[in-house]
Amino acid sequence: MKVTKAVITAAGKNQRTLPLQTLVDRDGVPKSALAILAGEITAAGIGEIAVVVCPGDEDAYAAAAGPFARQMRFIPQAEPLGYGHAVHCAAGFTGDDPFLLTVGDHLYTSRTEKSCTAQLLETAEAGKCPVSAVQATHESKLPYYGSIGGRRVAGSERLYEIETVIEKPTPTEAEQKLVVPGLRAGNYLCFFGIHVLVPSVMETLGRQLAAGRADLSSALAETARRERYLAHELLGRRHDLDLHYGLLATQLALGLAGKDRDEVLSLLVELLAQSNA
Amino acid sequence: MALLDLITSPDEAVRNRSLDAACADLPLDALLAEADALDDFRRGSDNLYHRVRALLFLHSIHRFHLPRLLAAEKPGAIPFKGYENLLERRFEEAIDLFLKQQRESGPGDAISSALAAAYQKLAFQTLADQVRRSVRSVSGNQWMFRMGHPADQPLRLRKELLVRDPASGLYPVLRERTPVRMDLTHCGWSDIFFLGMDYPDGAKVLNISVDLAVHGRDKEPSPPVEASLRVIEQPVLRLTSVDLGCTAEISSLNEVFDFAKDYLGLLKAAVIASGIVPPGIEGSGQSLADLLERVVGPGLGLELVSNVNNIPKGSRLAVSTNLLAALIGACMRATGQASSLTGGLAEDERRIVLARALLGEWIGGSGGGWQDSGGVWPGMKLITGTVAREGDPEFGISRGRLMPNHRILDHDDAPAAAREKLQNSLVLVHGGMAQNVGPILEMVTEKYLLRSEPEWSARQETHGVLDRILAALKSGDVPAIGAATMENFNGPIQTIIPWAGNLYTQTLIDKTRAAFGKDFWGFWMLGGMAGGGMGFIFAPERKAEGQEFLQQLMSETKRTLAAALPFAMEPVVYDFAINERGTWADLLTGSEALMPSGYYRFVVPTLLRMDRQQLGAPRLAELDQFAAACRKRPDLNGMVQKLFDSIFPHSGENSGNRDTLDALLAKYGFDRVMHEQIRDDLKAGRIGLAQNRLPANSVIEDVRESDLANSANLTAAHRERGLKALKNGEVAVVTLAAGAGSRWTQGAGVVKALHPFCKLGGRHRSFVETHLAKSRKVSQLCGTPLPHIFTTSYFSHEPTRRFLDQHDQFGYQGPLLLSEGKSIGLRTVPTxxxxxxxxxxxxxxxxxxxxxxxxxxxxxxxxxxxxxxxEASDYTDNLPQQCLHPVGHWYEVPNLLRNGTLAALLEERPQLKTLVLHNIDTVGMNVDPALLGHHLESGAGLTFEVITRRLEDRGGGLALVNGHPQLVEGLAMPREEDEFHLTYYNSNTCWIDIDALLAAFKLTRADLKDAAKVTAAIRALAARMPTYITLKDVKKRWGHGQEDVFPVCQFEKLWVDMSQLSSIQTRYVAVPRLRGQQLKDPAQLDGWLRDGSAAYLESLCEWE
CATH class of the missing domain: 1.10.12 (Lyase 2-enoyl-coa Hydratase; Chain  A, domain 2)
Incomplete structure (x- = not known):
C-alpha cells in the first residue's frame, strides 16, 4: 500500500488561524505551522495535500504554505457540520486511494531520525492496512480525545490491533472496554492526530452523512470491526496549538528538539533567573 | 478422618460433610490436636475460602465442642492484652496471645471462649475484606480510587443539563424513577455475598421489580423511589432527602465524606460512588468548588434530591439500595457514564449501576445482598451467582464473581397471564416490625461454611423450591407458587435460621388460614426475617377481602404484642404492580423542570423567609414556576394549604408529650429534689462515668477456692433439706422484670419479660411463661405451689398485667404476684x-x-x-416512656417491702423464709432444691450464684476487694484489666433469707405494716448504696419506620452491692454455666440453641 495523498483539516471555527501562526522550526527557520506540517508530510514522500478550510480562508492558507502551496489544494467546508463532515469533504480528492489524515492545529516532534508521519506511513505500508497513531494518555485527559481498545500485536512493542474506538469515553467506559494490557494503570491509548486511512472510511462517513451526522470515531470503530486496523504508539510527541499556552509549548518543544537547543535552554534559564529576581 | 480433609479433600462429598458430626466422637486430646492442625493450615493457606472455613471450624470447635469436654477442667483466665487486641481488630495478635495462654496454662473454658470469638471475627473480617477488594476491583470502579486532584477529574456534565430554558429560566431536571424488588423465592439467604462468591451454583433468586402504593391511601402503584438532579448556580452540592426531611449545602470535600453528620449519607454515597466526587479524592485537601468547576462548569454546582413515596424503612423490599441505585443512575447518566440520558438502561449500564451501588453501600458502611439493586432491571429476572473465570478480578481467589448474572424472564418463562394472576392473588404487607438482620446473615454464612446438618440439606431443598416456583410461573399455577413459598418458610428457611419467624408472623399465618381456609394459598417471607415485608397469597376472588382482613389483623395483633415485640410503625397493606421497565429517567424541561412536590413543602418555607435579593434568579424563577404549577397541576392540589401549615404549625402540637410525661412522673412518685441534685452533681462533675469506679488504689484480686462453694459438691442431704423447705412453702421466686432489655432490642423500649424469644415446647414462649413453667415443675416436684413474683416498673407493670390476664396467668396454680415499682427516674442529656x-x-x-x-x-x-x-438537661424529646427510666434493680427488693407484696405473702404463709431473686434473662435458673438446701444450711443472709467467666461475660464479678470477697459491678472496676483476673462472673441469682434481709434494713416482719418506718429504712440503706451513672441507648422513632438512637444518661443502684454490707452475711456458690448464663442479645440465641442450653432449659420446664 503506497500512500501518496494527505488531508489536513483546518476548518474548525476556533482553529482557523492556528495553522497560520509563525513558529521557528527545528532547523531554526521561521515558518507557519502549516508549512512545518506540510514539510513533514512531503518529506515522508507524499506529493499531494488537500487542506479542508473555511470558505474564504484559501488565500491566507496558500500564502502561509509558502513553497508547499504548489502541492496543495484547498477544499472549503461549506457548512460547519463537524469533524466527520470536514474529513468527508476531501472524499473526492482521496478517491480510491489510501490517505494520510492529520489536523492543522497539531505539530509533532519525533524522538528518532524518522518523523512521526514517516513512522506511521512505514507501518501502514508494511501492514497493508489502515493505521492510527496513538499515545498512552492519562485518564484525566479522556474528555479530549478519541481512544482505542485493542491488543498488542505479537512480537511488536508499539503496534496494537484495534478492536474498538470510542470518542471521548468516560473513565468508566474506558476501564470496561479500552484497557490495553501492558499499559500503566489509568492510561489509555488515545489518538495522536495522524491516521493512515482507506477509502472505506470515506464511504462510511458518506453513509453517516446521508443518515444525518458523520462522526470519524464511529467510522473508525466500524473499520475496526470490518478489517485489520492497527494503532502505532509512535516515538514522538504531539503538540496541540489550541491549548492554553499551546503555541508557546509547541515552540519550546520544536526549539529543544532542534539545532538551537542550547540557545533555547539558555533563554529559559535566563527567564527563570530574571523571574526569580 | 482429619478435620482438614473436610476443607481440602478433592471429593466434594467429603467437603460437604458436617463439622459437628466429625467432631462428635473426638476426645479432648484429639480435638485439641485437630485445632492445632487447623490453625497451622489457615496460617499457611493462600486459598481465601480454605482459610475462612478453617477459621470458622476453629470457632466452632472452641465455642461448641471443646467446652463440652472442658467442663471438668479449670476455667482459666483470658489475657487482657488479647482482649484489647480483639477490640482493636488486631485479630491475629489476639489469637497468638490466647494460644500462648492456652499452651502455658492448659486448655480451659475461658480461653476457648476468647479463641472462639477471635477466630469468628477474623473469619468474617477476611470475607468482608475480600468482598470490598472485589467491589473496588470491578472494572469501571477502579479509576475512582486513583483520582486525587480536581485536575484529574475526567467526568463532564452532559450539555443538555447545562442549558437554562429561556422562557422559564429553569435548568432541566433529570429524574430517575426506580421500582423496588421482591424476592419471590426467599433464597435461603443465598444472595449474601460470601455465599454467592463461594457457592455460585447455589446462589439463585427470582427477583421481581415492583411499583407500590399504600392500600387505601394512594391512587395507584408507582415507582417507590426517585432521584432528581439539576445544575445550580452555586459551586456547592445541595443534597436534599425529601423522605427524611433533611437538606444541606455542602461546600467542602470533607463534608461529602462525613456520612453520619445528617440524614444525607445515602446521597453522599451516591455522589461518591458515581464518581462525581470520587473516593480517591477523600482527604486530599482539595476544593469541592474546583472539582465541581471541572465537572459542571465555573461557579456551578449540582443539586441532588431523593424521594421515597412514603414506603417505610425495613420493608424488606430493598428500598434503600434501590434508592441508592436510582441516585447513582441519575448521576451516571448526567456525567455521560450511561449513554442513555433518558429512558431505560442497557444491560451493561445496569451492571455498572449495580457495581456502583455495591460500592456506595460499602462507602456508606452498610451492605445489602447482591440481588438488592434488582429494581434497576425490568420485570422478573432470575439472578444467579457466576463462576469466576480467568480475567475476572476474583479468579483464583473465590469460586464466584462478586457480580451475579441477571436473566430477564421473557413471556415464555412467565406469560403475561401468569404475571396478571400473581398480581391478582398476592397481598403484600409491611408488618411494622423493625429488626436487625445483621446477626442472621452471619449465622447463615457460618452454617453454610460449616456444612451443618440439617441446615446444609435445607439449603439443597431451597433449590428445589426455586425450580418449582419457576415451573409454576411458567404454567400460571399461582396456588402452586403459594404452596412452594409456604413450604419454604416452614421448612428450609426456619431450619437454617429458626429466628427468621416469630410469634407475630406465626399468629398472622394461623389466623389467616383459619379465616380463609383453602383460599389462603400460602405465606411468603420477604428478605432477611419475618415481621416486616411479607406476602400472603389468596384465591383471586378473595384478594380484596384478604387485604382488608390483613390490615385489621396486623393492627390488632400489633396492639396485643406491642409491649413484647419491637414494632417501628403501624402495619400497612400495599397495592403493587410488576414494573416492566426497570429504572427509567426523564428530562424535565421548561416549566416542567420542577423537583418532586414534597421538596417544595420542605424548602419553600425557608426560601420565603429569605430576602428576595438573596435568592438569585434561578430560585426566583423556580418559585414562580412552582406557584404556577400549584394552580394548574392536579397532583399539587392542596399544596398551598400544606405550605401554610409548614410555615405556621398548629399551636400546641408539641405540648402533649410534656403533659403526659409530667403526669407519669407525678403518678410514679418522681423525686424531683433528688433528680435536681443528680443533675447538679452531673453538671459539676461530682458524679459521672469516671466517678462510678472504686478508688484507684483499691486492690482487686481473684477469690480463693475457700471463698465460695461449688454446686458440683452438693449432696443428697442438701437436696433433701431444700425439698423439705419447698414442700413446707418456705420459698418464693422473685423475677426481676422491670427493665426494657436495652440490648435485647437496641433500645426499642419493649418489655423484655414478654418477648417471645424462642420456640420451646412446640411454640414461641416469652421469658415470663418460661419462668412460670420452671416454677410449675418445681411445684409439682415438691407438691406445694411455689409463689412467683414478677417485679415491675412504671414501664412494664401494665403490659405485664395485661399479658398475664390475656393468657389466664398461663394456668399457674401457685400465687402469682406483680410487685409494682415505686421508683422512677427521668433521663438526662449526657454530658x-x-x-x-x-x-x-x-x-x-x-x-x-x-x-x-x-x-x-x-x-x-x-x-x-x-x-x-x-448537657445534663432533662431528656424529654421522645415518647414519655422513653424519657423515664427504672432506677436499678436494687430498688426492686425494697419495693417488695414498700408496696406490701411481701407483707401480704407473709400473712398468707408465715412460714416463708427464703426468696430466690434472679434476672429475667437468666433462663437456666430454677429453684433447685440442692442449692436451696445449701443456702439454708450455710445460714447465710444472701447466697449469690456465680459462674466461671467467658469472654462475653463483661460487667464485673466476684473479687477480693482489699482482701474482702464481694461482687464488684463492672462500672466500679478501677481498671478495665482488673476484671480479667476474676474467675467468676455474677449470675445475679441470689438466695435471700427474709429475716436477715429485714435485719439489714433494721426492720422486723411486724414493721412491714408500718409504711413510714419501711420508707425511712429503705431511704437509710439506699444512702449507703453506690449510685452508678450509665449511658443507655434510646431509640427515637420518626417518619416511616425511621429510627435514631441517642445515648442518654440515667442513674442506677444495683443489687450486687448488697454484698458489700457487713450487716448481712453473704456467701457465694459456683453453678454450671447452663444455669447461670444470661441472654442479653438476640445474636446469642443461635449459639444458645446449638450448645445445648435450650435443651437444658426445656428439661427444667413443665408447660402445662
Missing part, C-alpha cells in the same frame, strides 16, 4: 465529658474501617447534640 469517657477512655470495639468512619462521624454529631440541647 460531653461522659460521652467522651465512654467513647475514648473505655475499651471500644473498633469497627471495620468504613463503618468506623461512619461511627466517628455519628459520635461527633451526638456530641454536638448534647451541647446544643444542654
Amino acid at each position: 460531653v465529658r461522659d460521652l467522651r469517657f465512654a467513647w475514648e477512655e473505655m475499651p471500644q470495639q473498633t469497627l471495620d474501617v468504613q463503618q468506623q468512619k461512619v461511627r466517628d462521624s455519628l459520635r461527633t454529631a451526638l456530641i454536638g447534640w448534647a451541647e446544643s440541647t444542654g
Whole structure:
C-alpha cells in the first residue's frame, strides 16, 4: 500500500488561524505551522495535500504554505457540520486511494531520525492496512480525545490491533472496554492526530452523512470491526496549538528538539533567573 | 478422618460433610490436636475460602465442642492484652496471645471462649475484606480510587443539563424513577455475598421489580423511589432527602465524606460512588468548588434530591439500595457514564449501576445482598451467582464473581397471564416490625461454611423450591407458587435460621388460614426475617377481602404484642404492580423542570423567609414556576394549604408529650429534689462515668477456692433439706422484670419479660411463661405451689398485667404476684465529658474501617447534640416512656417491702423464709432444691450464684476487694484489666433469707405494716448504696419506620452491692454455666440453641 495523498483539516471555527501562526522550526527557520506540517508530510514522500478550510480562508492558507502551496489544494467546508463532515469533504480528492489524515492545529516532534508521519506511513505500508497513531494518555485527559481498545500485536512493542474506538469515553467506559494490557494503570491509548486511512472510511462517513451526522470515531470503530486496523504508539510527541499556552509549548518543544537547543535552554534559564529576581 | 480433609479433600462429598458430626466422637486430646492442625493450615493457606472455613471450624470447635469436654477442667483466665487486641481488630495478635495462654496454662473454658470469638471475627473480617477488594476491583470502579486532584477529574456534565430554558429560566431536571424488588423465592439467604462468591451454583433468586402504593391511601402503584438532579448556580452540592426531611449545602470535600453528620449519607454515597466526587479524592485537601468547576462548569454546582413515596424503612423490599441505585443512575447518566440520558438502561449500564451501588453501600458502611439493586432491571429476572473465570478480578481467589448474572424472564418463562394472576392473588404487607438482620446473615454464612446438618440439606431443598416456583410461573399455577413459598418458610428457611419467624408472623399465618381456609394459598417471607415485608397469597376472588382482613389483623395483633415485640410503625397493606421497565429517567424541561412536590413543602418555607435579593434568579424563577404549577397541576392540589401549615404549625402540637410525661412522673412518685441534685452533681462533675469506679488504689484480686462453694459438691442431704423447705412453702421466686432489655432490642423500649424469644415446647414462649413453667415443675416436684413474683416498673407493670390476664396467668396454680415499682427516674442529656469517657477512655470495639468512619462521624454529631440541647438537661424529646427510666434493680427488693407484696405473702404463709431473686434473662435458673438446701444450711443472709467467666461475660464479678470477697459491678472496676483476673462472673441469682434481709434494713416482719418506718429504712440503706451513672441507648422513632438512637444518661443502684454490707452475711456458690448464663442479645440465641442450653432449659420446664 503506497500512500501518496494527505488531508489536513483546518476548518474548525476556533482553529482557523492556528495553522497560520509563525513558529521557528527545528532547523531554526521561521515558518507557519502549516508549512512545518506540510514539510513533514512531503518529506515522508507524499506529493499531494488537500487542506479542508473555511470558505474564504484559501488565500491566507496558500500564502502561509509558502513553497508547499504548489502541492496543495484547498477544499472549503461549506457548512460547519463537524469533524466527520470536514474529513468527508476531501472524499473526492482521496478517491480510491489510501490517505494520510492529520489536523492543522497539531505539530509533532519525533524522538528518532524518522518523523512521526514517516513512522506511521512505514507501518501502514508494511501492514497493508489502515493505521492510527496513538499515545498512552492519562485518564484525566479522556474528555479530549478519541481512544482505542485493542491488543498488542505479537512480537511488536508499539503496534496494537484495534478492536474498538470510542470518542471521548468516560473513565468508566474506558476501564470496561479500552484497557490495553501492558499499559500503566489509568492510561489509555488515545489518538495522536495522524491516521493512515482507506477509502472505506470515506464511504462510511458518506453513509453517516446521508443518515444525518458523520462522526470519524464511529467510522473508525466500524473499520475496526470490518478489517485489520492497527494503532502505532509512535516515538514522538504531539503538540496541540489550541491549548492554553499551546503555541508557546509547541515552540519550546520544536526549539529543544532542534539545532538551537542550547540557545533555547539558555533563554529559559535566563527567564527563570530574571523571574526569580 | 482429619478435620482438614473436610476443607481440602478433592471429593466434594467429603467437603460437604458436617463439622459437628466429625467432631462428635473426638476426645479432648484429639480435638485439641485437630485445632492445632487447623490453625497451622489457615496460617499457611493462600486459598481465601480454605482459610475462612478453617477459621470458622476453629470457632466452632472452641465455642461448641471443646467446652463440652472442658467442663471438668479449670476455667482459666483470658489475657487482657488479647482482649484489647480483639477490640482493636488486631485479630491475629489476639489469637497468638490466647494460644500462648492456652499452651502455658492448659486448655480451659475461658480461653476457648476468647479463641472462639477471635477466630469468628477474623473469619468474617477476611470475607468482608475480600468482598470490598472485589467491589473496588470491578472494572469501571477502579479509576475512582486513583483520582486525587480536581485536575484529574475526567467526568463532564452532559450539555443538555447545562442549558437554562429561556422562557422559564429553569435548568432541566433529570429524574430517575426506580421500582423496588421482591424476592419471590426467599433464597435461603443465598444472595449474601460470601455465599454467592463461594457457592455460585447455589446462589439463585427470582427477583421481581415492583411499583407500590399504600392500600387505601394512594391512587395507584408507582415507582417507590426517585432521584432528581439539576445544575445550580452555586459551586456547592445541595443534597436534599425529601423522605427524611433533611437538606444541606455542602461546600467542602470533607463534608461529602462525613456520612453520619445528617440524614444525607445515602446521597453522599451516591455522589461518591458515581464518581462525581470520587473516593480517591477523600482527604486530599482539595476544593469541592474546583472539582465541581471541572465537572459542571465555573461557579456551578449540582443539586441532588431523593424521594421515597412514603414506603417505610425495613420493608424488606430493598428500598434503600434501590434508592441508592436510582441516585447513582441519575448521576451516571448526567456525567455521560450511561449513554442513555433518558429512558431505560442497557444491560451493561445496569451492571455498572449495580457495581456502583455495591460500592456506595460499602462507602456508606452498610451492605445489602447482591440481588438488592434488582429494581434497576425490568420485570422478573432470575439472578444467579457466576463462576469466576480467568480475567475476572476474583479468579483464583473465590469460586464466584462478586457480580451475579441477571436473566430477564421473557413471556415464555412467565406469560403475561401468569404475571396478571400473581398480581391478582398476592397481598403484600409491611408488618411494622423493625429488626436487625445483621446477626442472621452471619449465622447463615457460618452454617453454610460449616456444612451443618440439617441446615446444609435445607439449603439443597431451597433449590428445589426455586425450580418449582419457576415451573409454576411458567404454567400460571399461582396456588402452586403459594404452596412452594409456604413450604419454604416452614421448612428450609426456619431450619437454617429458626429466628427468621416469630410469634407475630406465626399468629398472622394461623389466623389467616383459619379465616380463609383453602383460599389462603400460602405465606411468603420477604428478605432477611419475618415481621416486616411479607406476602400472603389468596384465591383471586378473595384478594380484596384478604387485604382488608390483613390490615385489621396486623393492627390488632400489633396492639396485643406491642409491649413484647419491637414494632417501628403501624402495619400497612400495599397495592403493587410488576414494573416492566426497570429504572427509567426523564428530562424535565421548561416549566416542567420542577423537583418532586414534597421538596417544595420542605424548602419553600425557608426560601420565603429569605430576602428576595438573596435568592438569585434561578430560585426566583423556580418559585414562580412552582406557584404556577400549584394552580394548574392536579397532583399539587392542596399544596398551598400544606405550605401554610409548614410555615405556621398548629399551636400546641408539641405540648402533649410534656403533659403526659409530667403526669407519669407525678403518678410514679418522681423525686424531683433528688433528680435536681443528680443533675447538679452531673453538671459539676461530682458524679459521672469516671466517678462510678472504686478508688484507684483499691486492690482487686481473684477469690480463693475457700471463698465460695461449688454446686458440683452438693449432696443428697442438701437436696433433701431444700425439698423439705419447698414442700413446707418456705420459698418464693422473685423475677426481676422491670427493665426494657436495652440490648435485647437496641433500645426499642419493649418489655423484655414478654418477648417471645424462642420456640420451646412446640411454640414461641416469652421469658415470663418460661419462668412460670420452671416454677410449675418445681411445684409439682415438691407438691406445694411455689409463689412467683414478677417485679415491675412504671414501664412494664401494665403490659405485664395485661399479658398475664390475656393468657389466664398461663394456668399457674401457685400465687402469682406483680410487685409494682415505686421508683422512677427521668433521663438526662449526657454530658460531653461522659460521652467522651465512654467513647475514648473505655475499651471500644473498633469497627471495620468504613463503618468506623461512619461511627466517628455519628459520635461527633451526638456530641454536638448534647451541647446544643444542654448537657445534663432533662431528656424529654421522645415518647414519655422513653424519657423515664427504672432506677436499678436494687430498688426492686425494697419495693417488695414498700408496696406490701411481701407483707401480704407473709400473712398468707408465715412460714416463708427464703426468696430466690434472679434476672429475667437468666433462663437456666430454677429453684433447685440442692442449692436451696445449701443456702439454708450455710445460714447465710444472701447466697449469690456465680459462674466461671467467658469472654462475653463483661460487667464485673466476684473479687477480693482489699482482701474482702464481694461482687464488684463492672462500672466500679478501677481498671478495665482488673476484671480479667476474676474467675467468676455474677449470675445475679441470689438466695435471700427474709429475716436477715429485714435485719439489714433494721426492720422486723411486724414493721412491714408500718409504711413510714419501711420508707425511712429503705431511704437509710439506699444512702449507703453506690449510685452508678450509665449511658443507655434510646431509640427515637420518626417518619416511616425511621429510627435514631441517642445515648442518654440515667442513674442506677444495683443489687450486687448488697454484698458489700457487713450487716448481712453473704456467701457465694459456683453453678454450671447452663444455669447461670444470661441472654442479653438476640445474636446469642443461635449459639444458645446449638450448645445445648435450650435443651437444658426445656428439661427444667413443665408447660402445662
